[in-house]
Amino acid sequence: MADDSSDEEIKVRIGDIPLSYYEDLPIIGYGIDGKAVAKVVEGDALEKHIAKSDDPEWWRTLTDHLNAKKVKITDEMLEVIRKIRQRKSFGSDFDPYRDLEPEAKPQISGFGTDVMPPKRRFVPSKWERIKIGRLARAIEKGWLKPKLEKKEEVFDIWADEDQEEKPAPPKWNLPGNAESYNPPDEYLLNEEEAKEWEEKEPMNRESEYMPKKYPNLRRVPAYENIMKERFERCLDLFLAPRVTRPKINLDPDSLIPDLPDPETFRPFPEILQMKFVGHEHSITHMDFLANGEYIASGDSSGEVKIWESQTGKCLESLKFKKRIYWLAWNPIKPLLAICCGKNVYLKSFECSDKVSIDYAEAPENQLATWEWKDDEVKIKMRKGVRKVIWHGKGDYFATLCKRESTSKKVAAHSLSRFQTQKIFSKQSKGDVKSIAFHTKKPLFFVATEKNIMVYNLKQGVLVKKFKGLENPTHIAIHPSGDHILAACEDCKLLWYDYDLSSTPYKTFLYHKRELTYTHTHKRYPLVATCSLDSTIHIFHAQVYQDYMQNPSIIPLKIIKTDGEPIQCLFHPKQPWIAAVIGKEISLFI
């Protein structure tokens, strides 16, 4: 029997493309000669019905789409189809049972035979129905539970390894106008620029690509650097580890604390209004008289001047032999303590009312000797005195001699008893940087390089230790007595709450260079810090009696100064601040 498929020549050569692609087209494809082969037009349902009723042979007609023709099925073809459907061989001379015995026994269906009885003879089993009914009831009542299949455990070999998804490589920058095949003229390099571009090392070139112009896209050659750039890109991706950083979608402004307007906190010092000019050498220290009437200042040549703070007039001048390190007015009477060399002078001035300290026999002391000369008292220490501070009641004052032995560095003096004594038999190791009296309680603060020690003066014991400092230059006690401010060399202002913690309650890192001084106003809620970065920072610092309420500290103003301020002091009554800058005292209002 010949193979029909080989005889059949398919007219439409459309390959494996589905015929559905041609549904909307009038053609069915292209023939071998390249000409379009028109579709066989089949009529609509009405035409089909008419043809069906008119033509008795209609059911024999089929449409061969691939050859674009109508085919009529002959009787022979029908016979073949019928035989195929009966699963019989359709050739006339082919006998499929030629190897079998001609007389086969008729097959018997039923049990014990290979032939199953037809479905129409099937009678459902009564016992099976009863059994299934039982099982169904047991499932319904929950007596019978399906057995859980034990799943085979699969061992995850990669479980311990980080399976983090690698972040996608960064996208390449999109090409700009310069990379266009037809860039605007201003992007093109002239000869000089092109020469300069070529002479430069590739890494020094401003742009990696030299813009070129082509008449059309067809003329654009293959990009010569594609391999190089692809390789470099792959190398970059390989060598540079990529990490996914979670992007926080936050408004940056919302992170800035909502501070009130500084205008609401007026008055506070803002601008330079007056300078106290007269010292010929750089001023080392100054101090306001308790009522703010006078300022005393001392310079490196040993000159002490008394100024009228209201006008800036120098009223008195006094010369000492050595550099003045520190000055402090007595808080009760106009008596000035001056640190000069190894001596502490207690002196009053005519302009500020004379205070006479009557001569008395001072008890002998190893630490210091008291001497009376004219109207001044000289307390001679064993080593150079660097600081002197008065107690709030005006009777006691403390001095700091840096070169003394550890326990004798800080000494306390009594003005009424003319006595000098070391405060404690044991003091902490390390250099003492600053000292201060508590404003209300009998406490004494000693700032060393790393800590602030608080000693009880009555009991003579260490009661508290504040940590976290780095070379404090000056410590100040807030007038409330519950807060300690430390200006440090590491540009920080540390705010300690006496009752809260031994670590800073707040740290302000606003200055760019080391702080030199900090001071709190006695009347207004103001705090100031000055630093070698030529600025004075003014803060509003309201402290509440209520322990539950935190102090509100708000930066108000940065005052820029002509030079490096080494000291800043608030006026005792007015919201003014005076700063020692070189040979002058500047008063900011």
Next chain:
Amino acid sequence: MDDQVEVHFQTDLGEDWQVSESYWINTSSGKTELQDIILQHLNKQANLMLLLNGDIITNSLEEHMRTQGLSTEQKIEIWFSIEIPPPSSLGEIQHDDWISCVQLTSQGCFVSDYGGFLALYNENQEEIIKNQIFSHPIKSIDFNENSNLLIASSKTGDIKIYNFQENSLEESAFSHIKHIEKVTSNPSGSMWAVGTYSGEINLAKINEETANIRDGTKKQRLDKFNIEINQLNLPHTDCITGLKWPSLDLLLTSSTDHSIMAVDLETQSVISSILAPRSIQAFNVFENNIAAGFENGLTQLYDYRNSQKIALLEGKSWVRAISMKDLYIAVGHENGNLRFFDRRSVKSPLHTIEAHQGKVLTTDWLNSIISSGGSDSIVKYHTFS
């Protein structure tokens, strides 16, 4: 064609200067054109100051109307007065130390300095008297023309009262109070008010009964009187920076504690009080107006009768001294400038002169002469005639 506006001119110069008619004037007209119209109408010669709603006319009328939102459809009123000419120097006197106080009187100009010197100069700046009355700075002086008594106080608190007769000063009384800042005498010159740094105000008068008696058998011969001092209980807490005694029973005080008080001396009670925004550094009184200068450069005018603000004079440098005369105010500043304002137009100063090399510490005004003293130790005289 330019717009025109109906203008009515007003003045307080007197009947001779009244302009009754209204004029239609081009809005492009400036000060000169407006002045010419007035002077042509009055047939006079003068330099006028023209004000439109308190704003001195310097540019064209159109610009001033635009800034004030005035329309040409409405009638505008321009106020005019004789313009104060720029002050011209009359001379200066050199002292050895900072000048603390100057007072112009009919006898001459009394000057005190920080060296303790008290001097009197006549109108030709010739020295009549110059004595060192204290070894410490003189902070304040006050000469009363009715009693011919002069009070001077030093920084340390000494008070001396001098009798001025025939160009000589004779010390008649002495006392001491701590830290005196200001002194002033009452209109009759029989009592003085003394303000201290601590905020106390004392009333002082010469006590003739407790006078010192010179050694001798006859007790009638008196040398120096004592000064009887009574403290006024006022709620000032800080330095007294201003004291004025405009009438016998009224004392006006200012302090750096931000307060200004009007004190009834009969009842010794505060009749009105003004709380200023800053500490008062300079103070002066003219009629019912008080001028208070602050360290931030501003000067505030108040009416002490009702404690109301009248005007604010702008400035940047510390106000050190204020003097007032009629409608004019002179303000001395830390930077050495002396600025003159017209009370009717305080937006900008009429004139500014660099009076001193340093700070202006005191100023006084008498008739057309203004004197000032500064930290350059010079007393300067200026005139407006």
